[in-house]
Amino acid sequence: MEPGGNRQTIRQQIVSLLSSDELTVRDLSQAVSITEKEVMNHLGHIETSVHSQGKKLFETPYKCLSCGFVFEKRTRFTKPGRCPECKNSHIQTARYLIKKCH
Numbered sequence: 001m002e003p004g005g006n007r008q009t010i011r012q013q014i015v016s017l018l019s020s021d022e023l024t025v026r027d028l029s030q031a032v033s034i035t036e037k038e039v040m041n042h043l044g045h046i047e048t049s050v051h052s053q054g055k056k057l058f059e060t061p062y063k064c065l066s067c068g069f070v071f072e073k074r075t076r077f078t079k080p081g082r083c084p085e086c087k088n089s090h091i092q093t094a095r096y097l098i099k100k101c102h
């Protein structure tokens with residue numbers, strides 16, 4: 001694996017993976033061999049680029065496994081530290097999927 005490979009290719013790989021499976025940032029970082037932070041950065045761009053193709057990046061939001069609190073209004077792809085309701089740090093990771101929107 002070459003360091004600092006082609007970004008365009010990685011982004012296309014992520015789009016391809018998310019078009020067939022609902023995946024977490026960690027799944028994606030392992031699949032394309034980049035850091036989770038880089039995946040989050042790509043997701044921001046992907047969200048915009050797939051929109052022009054009539055598709056949408058859907059998010060299954062982070063959720064507290066202790067009380068069920070859902071982190072719905074997140075604008076970034078970063079992981080929340082702990083639950084604002086019960087202060088538990090057992091958070092179910094968000095998952096992403098690209099689908100056509102009508």
Ligand SMILES: [Zn+2]
Binds near residue numbers: 068
């Ligand atoms: Zn909670």
